[in-house]
Every structure is written in structure tokens, then in C-alpha cells.
Amino acid sequence: MIVGRVIGWFLLFCALVLLGWDAVSSLDNGTWGFAVLGQRWYEIDQALGGFTLNTLQAGIERNISVDLWDNVFAPVLLWPAVAVFVVPGVVFLLLFRRWGGGRTQRRFSGKR
Structure with a gap:
């Protein structure tokens, strides 16, 4: 499960880098657009x-x-390059998220 979350966060990081690259390129060109x-x-x-x-x-x-x-x-x-990385990144994060909230203490662990 943690591998899926790591892949998801890596893909979102790549999308963020590409978004920044698009922003810098748009400053050079004078028009906004996704590459x-x-x-x-x-x-x-x-x-x-x-x-x-x-x-x-x-x-x-x-x-x-x-x-x-x-x-x-x-x-x-x-x-668009950003979309190619955002969509699978979000899908990975949703598929491999923790479903029970945080860690819960066991009720019958034997320790008191």
C-alpha cells in the first residue's frame, strides 16, 4: 500500500514540476498554455x-x-503533460489511501 502512495505522490510531484515549467515558459512567450x-x-x-x-x-x-x-x-x-501525471497520481493516491483513519489501539492486546 505504501508503494502505491509513494508512486502517487511522485507523479503529483512530476506534475507540479511540469506546471512550474509551463508557468516559466508562459512568461517567456507572453501567453498562458499547457505544453x-x-x-x-x-x-x-x-x-x-x-x-x-x-x-x-x-x-x-x-x-x-x-x-x-x-x-x-x-x-x-x-x-497536456500536466494532465498525464496528475490523473494517475490522484488515482494512485485514492486507491492506496488509508481507509480506517489513523492507527487505533487494539482492544484486546493483553497489555493493561
């Missing part, structure tokens, strides 16, 4: 000197299916 996931992934990829986005596309198209890339991955890359 899409594909754009942010490309910018991170270029900064680190990698080709993960192109490699992922080639691997999926060659080894799995071209339709999977065209119908699933490509549309997700056009979604």
Missing part, C-alpha cells in the same frame, strides 16, 4: 542527449504494431 507531453519529452531528451522518443517509436512500430503507436501512444503524446 503537450511530446514536446516536454523531446525537450528533456534533447537536453540529456538521448533519442528515447525516436527509439520508443521505432521499437513499438517494428516489434509490436504500427497501429498501437498510431492509435494509443501518439494521441497520448498530444495530451
Whole structure:
């Protein structure tokens, strides 16, 4: 359960970083808007000197299916990057939250 909460908080932290990045970018551009996931992934990829986005596309198209890339991955890359991390983060936090409130003392523990 704690692993799910940690993943949820990590995803929300990533969303907060992306939101800050969008805010700083909007100050440069003069207009407010959310960047899409594909754009942010490309910018991170270029900064680190990698080709993960192109490699992922080639691997999926060659080894799995071209339709999977065209119908699933490509549309997700056009979604706002903040939303891609906020939605699963909130879902993880709701699924793995503590359901009984805080810790309760056992009634019949034998210690008095």
C-alpha cells in the first residue's frame, strides 16, 4: 500500500514540476498554455542527449504494431503533460489511501 502512495505522490510531484515549467515558459512567450507531453519529452531528451522518443517509436512500430503507436501512444503524446501525471497520481493516491483513519489501539492486546 505504501508503494502505491509513494508512486502517487511522485507523479503529483512530476506534475507540479511540469506546471512550474509551463508557468516559466508562459512568461517567456507572453501567453498562458499547457505544453503537450511530446514536446516536454523531446525537450528533456534533447537536453540529456538521448533519442528515447525516436527509439520508443521505432521499437513499438517494428516489434509490436504500427497501429498501437498510431492509435494509443501518439494521441497520448498530444495530451497536456500536466494532465498525464496528475490523473494517475490522484488515482494512485485514492486507491492506496488509508481507509480506517489513523492507527487505533487494539482492544484486546493483553497489555493493561
